[in-house]
Each structure stands twice: as C-alpha cells, then as structure tokens.
Amino acid sequence: MTERIAIQVRDLKTAYGPHVVHEHLDLDVREGEILGVIGPSGSGKSVLLRAIVGLKPPAAGTIDVFGEDVTGLEGDALRAVQDQWGILFQDGALFSNLTVRENVMVPMKEHTHLSKAFMRQFADQKIRMAGLETSAGDKFPSDLSGGMRKRAALARALALDPPILFLDEPTAGLDPITAGGFDKLVRDLQRSLALTVFLVTHDLDTLAATCDRIAVLGEKRVIAVGTMSELRSMDDPWIKEYFGGPRGRAAAAGVM
Amino acid sequence: MPTTPRFDFDTHDGTGTLRLEGDWGVHTLNAVEPSLKALETDGLTRLEADLSNVGRFDTAAAFLLDRLACRAGLESVTITHGSESMKALVAQAQALRPGPEEEAEPKQTFGLVDLLERTGRSTMRFINEGLDMLAFLGDTLTSMLMAILRPARMRWTALVSVMEDSGLDAVPIVGFLSFFVGMVIAFIGATTLSEFGATIFTVELVGIAVLREFGVILTAVILAGRTNSAFTAQIGAMRMYQEVDAMQTLGLDPMDVLVVPRAFAMLIMTPVLTLVAVLFGIGGGGFVSWVALDINPTVFFNRLQDTVPLQHFWVGMSKAPVFGMVVALIGCRQGLQVGGSVQSLGRSTTKSVVQALFSIIVIDALFAVFYMELDI
Numbered sequence: 001m002t003e004r005i006a007i008q009v010r011d012l013k014t015a016y017g018p019h020v021v022h023e024h025l026d027l028d029v030r031e032g033e034i035l036g037v038i039g040p041s042g043s044g045k046s047v048l049l050r051a052i053v054g055l056k057p058p059a060a061g062t063i064d065v066f067g068e069d070v071t072g073l074e075g076d077a078l079r080a081v082q083d084q085w086g087i088l089f090q091d092g093a094l095f096s097n098l099t100v101r102e103n104v105m106v107p108m109k110e111h112t113h114l115s116k117a118f119m120r121q122f123a124d125q126k127i128r129m130a131g132l133e134t135s136a137g138d139k140f141p142s143d144l145s146g147g148m149r150k151r152a153a154l155a156r157a158l159a160l161d162p163p164i165l166f167l168d169e170p171t172a173g174l175d176p177i178t179a180g181g182f183d184k185l186v187r188d189l190q191r192s193l194a195l196t197v198f199l200v201t202h203d204l205d206t207l208a209a210t211c212d213r214i215a216v217l218g219e220k221r222v223i224a225v226g227t228m229s230e231l232r233s234m235d236d237p238w239i240k241e242y243f244g245g246p247r248g249r250a251a252a253a254g255v256m
Numbered sequence: 257m258p259t260t261p262r263f264d265f266d267t268h269d270g271t272g273t274l275r276l277e278g279d280w281g282v283h284t285l286n287a288v289e290p291s292l293k294a295l296e297t298d299g300l301t302r303l304e305a306d307l308s309n310v311g312r313f314d315t316a317a318a319f320l321l322d323r324l325a326c327r328a329g330l331e332s333v334t335i336t337h338g339s340e341s342m343k344a345l346v347a348q349a350q351a352l353r354p355g356p357e358e359e360a361e362p363k364q365t366f367g368l369v370d371l372l373e374r375t376g377r378s379t380m381r382f383i384n385e386g387l388d389m390l391a392f393l394g395d396t397l398t399s400m401l402m403a404i405l406r407p408a409r410m411r412w413t414a415l416v417s418v419m420e421d422s423g424l425d426a427v428p429i430v431g432f433l434s435f436f437v438g439m440v441i442a443f444i445g446a447t448t449l450s451e452f453g454a455t456i457f458t459v460e461l462v463g464i465a466v467l468r469e470f471g472v473i474l475t476a477v478i479l480a481g482r483t484n485s486a487f488t489a490q491i492g493a494m495r496m497y498q499e500v501d502a503m504q505t506l507g508l509d510p511m512d513v514l515v516v517p518r519a520f521a522m523l524i525m526t527p528v529l530t531l532v533a534v535l536f537g538i539g540g541g542g543f544v545s546w547v548a549l550d551i552n553p554t555v556f557f558n559r560l561q562d563t564v565p566l567q568h569f570w571v572g573m574s575k576a577p578v579f580g581m582v583v584a585l586i587g588c589r590q591g592l593q594v595g596g597s598v599q600s601l602g603r604s605t606t607k608s609v610v611q612a613l614f615s616i617i618v619i620d621a622l623f624a625v626f627y628m629e630l631d632i
Contacts, residue, residue, distance in 0.1 A: 114285060134354050
C-alpha cells in the first residue's frame, strides 16, 4: 500500500453560528485505506464529511484531496474535484421519482458523453456490482428494502469510478446479516477498485470488519488515530469505554 | 487532461487482438464505444487485449471489453499485457455478466388497448375516490356526533388552535381580496350600466353578487388553497413519521384527534370568514361607487337596504358551512392517505387542493339549481 495521502485536513474549523463543531482538527486519509471515523453523538462526524466534500464550507483551515486544495471551491472547479469522490448518504438519498437504474445513470448522463444504450448496460453492471439483481434496476427506491436501497445508493456513488468513497453510517438501521453483507461488499469493492474509503459509523462490527485505521473525534478535534488494537490500548476514558464495553468486546472477539 | 483512448484490432487464425492506448475511463470512453461496438467479431475463438499502453482503466472500460467478448460468444477476454489491477477489473466484469434473460428491453405498450386500459383505470379510480369520500364523510359525521354527545371527548385545545390558524389568521387575506373583488364588480357594473344611464343599479349588482356568490365562493377558494393544503401537509407529515400509527396503538382515534377538531373548526369559522368577505366586498363596491360614480355611501347603503332582500345574504351564508366541511374533509382525508414517501405527500397535497376546488364549484352549481327551483 502506498503512503500517498488521499485527503489531508489541516487546522479545520467549522461552526454553525456561535456553535463551534471542530477546531484545530487535523486528519490524514491514506490512499487505498478504509478509515473509520467514530465519536460520540454530536461530535461532528457527519459535519466533517460534509466539510470535506464541500457541503459545509469550513470557517478556517484547509482540505487537500490528492495534494490539491479543495477548500471553498465553487462552480466548475468544485465540479472537477467532485469527480474524485462518490458519497453514500445515510438513508441512501436516492431520487425517489427515478428508478434505481435511472438513479445510477444520473451522474453518467450529466458528466459523460456515453451512448444511452451503453449507459443503460453499464448502469446495470454497477447495480450487479453492488450486489443487486439486474431486475432491481426497474424498481423505484420506495419499493426496496433498507439494505437494497443502500446498495443501490452505493451503485450510484460508484457510477463514475471515483477513487474516493464517502460512507455516512452505511449500516445504520440494517439487520446484522444485511449489515454484514454490506460490510463485505464495501471491503470487496475497496479491494477490487483500489478505493480510498472514508467511513463514518457507529457500528463496532463494521469497524472491526472493514477498517484499516480508525479516527476518534472528540473535544472538537481528532483525539486519536490508529488501528483497532492500537486504540484499544489507549488511556482515553471514552475510547476505553467504547471498545471495552460489552459490545466492543464482542466485536473484537468476532474478528479474532 | 486525459488522453483520448485509441485501439487497433486485427484478427489472425480466429484470434482477435486489441491493442489499446490512452486513458480508458468513463469520461473518455465515448470516443471509442461506437467503433468498438461495430467491430466484426463473428467467428472469433479467442480475444486478446494488450493493455500495456493504457493509462487510466476503470470499470467502464473493463465492462466495454468484456461486452465485446460476450457478444462474440466468448468466455473471456485474455489480457496479454497489463497490470494486475486491470486484469482484476476485467475478471470482475466477466463475473458480473447479466444472465441471458436479463438483457431484454422492457416491454412498452402503445395503441388502442393501452388507451382503453388507462381510461378504464381512471374511471374506476374516480368512482372509488367518490365512494371513499362518502365513506369518510359518514365516518366523520359519526365521530362528530359522538363528540357532541360526549363533549368530554372533544379536543378543545386542538379545536381552538385550528380555529385560530385557519380562521382568524385568514381574516386579513379574505377581507383584502374580497374588497378588491367588490371593487372589480362595481367597475364592471358602472361601465356597462352607464350606457343605459342606469349606473345606480350598480348597488343591486354589487349587493346581490357579493351576498349570494362572491363572498362565500371567494372564502371557500382561499380556504381550499390555504387551509386545505395545510391540513393535508400536517396530517400527511404525521403519517410519514408514523405518528398516526403511534396514536392508534396508544388507543387514540385519529378521527377524534385529528379530523373532528378540524371539521368543527371549519364548520364554525367558514361562516365567520364569509361574513367578513361579504362586508369587505360590499365595502369595496361602495368605495368604487363613491369615487367613480358619485354615489355617496349613505345613498349606497339606503338603496342596498331597500332593493336587495335579506334572503340573498342567507343564501350565501347557507353555503358557507358546507364549503367549510368540504375543505376540512378533503384536506384530512388526503392527509390520512399519505404513505411513507415524500412523493406521496406532494401528490396528496396537490390532489387535495384540486379536489377541494372542484367540489366547491360543483356544489355551488348544485346550490344555484336548488335555490332556483325554490324560487329564492
């Protein structure tokens, strides 16, 4: 694995009015790794994701993606860097008036000049890649189960083969078997497509099953980064409780 | 800047060889996709691809290569030169090939049969909608009767709150618009009647038109746009977040909690708003008569009292509670029909406003026929 840095966040500050979410936050995501981001509720995990992808302009600090400063970009410049990533939102955020196939075709239609027939076939291929039946392409998002919706949203996020994938709570609200299947899918796709994955999660099993490294948010910054076993040996009370609790021990036991 | 993809293709003893160059990515593939599709692949027994000069190579490119092999009836594309990751992508594309039956284009129906089918469906939907509406009316009336018999069951707070929201808060807009409509009627009357030298009849025109029709219709239309949609959106949002289900499991009847207070509120407030509309409408007419026709207010109101019988006022007012009920019933029913999606909320709101306007106009026409037969 190379040591190139895919996403570099330096001295980030984000705030909603007087409420400061992050201050002096530094974080590196290495190319080709799955970085899990955890932290107590309200510690700004999703806000960090939104800040990196440009949905929430930071109050201060810089964000580099593959060495290019993407902080506060707008218009065409923003569009150019958006090709670098695909995002899976918490509830999928599929367009409800389009079928799954049309959803996957949206980015292709907007940003490539492929023929309609090829786009259609390629969208079907992406749907199969996300572990769905081809026939699911004709369905509307409201006809799909939660797990299938997540997979369809993943197919859309990967439509243009972005090198970076952002996942916001990908397994929230899924049953353990479906969640486990999704974890495996993410891991497999990450390997086969050499993706860099930024994963926000609460799910200890997902962390254990997929992540190369884990970043812990707290006190408005990243308080620790490391592999699961490294974090386990740390002294921070929150981290200790997180991994040392019954759920944390169970997830760890599942890995070993 | 990515370079344009190119390829060479030659065949030798049934073996097709592709030599690829440039960046083969989803953004550039459109340059080669048609020509690659047009390649003659019949009779090939083996397809080789040399990827040694390729820059970017993504899943779209892998899919394109594999599709070529698939069309030629071959198991796979053999990658002779290329990185491991490229080979892995092509292998992945091959593993994900669609089954033979999955490729068929969806059937689309055209023509007379489809037309008939859709007509039938629409007709049935219209009939069912009407029947459901009547059932809901019955349901609501029973619940309202129960509330009257046992006033303790009535949600007084909700009732007063709805009365304020959709009654009191609507007074300014109802008054304002009625004033202008009254002015418009007076203007039309003045210009037309002056040709006959009968401008004084503007008073009768304004009086009868506003008292009988415009006051109540205007109020009903404003309520259909303002309150009816609000009812649908409120109840619909509660359904979307399963609040209505929660209510039922807690032993609360949504009819009692949501529908009955709204129905009573509209029943009480629509006549009040109609009265406001009537007063402002006549005021508007009187204002124009005074300014443009030199009929001063004293003359205007004296003539109004002398020539316009009170029954016109009662005809108008008698329609108000009916329209109020229509607005409340349609708004609540469409709200309760909302399913789990945001889309259905939007659809229900639209439907609710359209149905309310439609019903108001139709019922008003029925009233006109009814009163005409009664000679009122």
